[in-house]
Amino acid sequence: MKIFYISPSSMPSKSANLVHVLNQVEGFSQNGYQIEVFFRRNILFQKNLIKNTINQYGIKSKDIKFSSIFSPFNLGVSFLITLRTFPILFFKRKNLIISRNLYAAYFLECCLIKR
Numbered sequence: 571m572k573i574f575y576i577s578p579s580s581m582p583s584k585s586a587n588l589v590h591v592l593n594q595v596e597g598f599s600q601n602g603y604q605i606e607v608f609f610r611r612n613i614l615f616q617k618n619l620i621k622n623t624i625n626q627y628g629i630k631s632k633d634i635k636f637s638s639i640f641s642p643f644n645l646g647v648s649f650l651i652t653l654r655t656f657p658i659l660f661f662k663r664k665n666l667i668i669s670r671n672l673y674a675a676y677f678l679e680c681c682l683i684k685r
Contacts (some may be wrong), residue, residue: 573606575669581623606637
C-alpha cells in the first residue's frame, strides 16, 4: 500500500512539527509502506535539501519520496500544496492519505471520497 502524507511543515525547519512528520513517515516506511511526503520548502533550489534534512534528522529509510512546492511565504501554502497533490491523488485509488493540513484534508475528503 502507498501512503501519501500531506504536511504543512516547511523544510528546512527546526520545528517540532517537521520532526514529528519525519518520524512518522520513517515508521511507516520501516513497516513496509511506500511513502510520498508533500511539504513546503522555503529555499528556491532543492538540490541538497532532502539529503541534508535526512542526515540532520537521522532518517535511515531510503524508500521515502519527498515532493515539495517552493514558497517563501506561509500564507496560501496549504492551498498550493492541496492543488499540487489533487491530480496525483485523484488518479491513484486504493491508497491511504494522511494529512496534518486541515485545508487539504477537507478539500480531498469532499472531492475524492464523495465521488
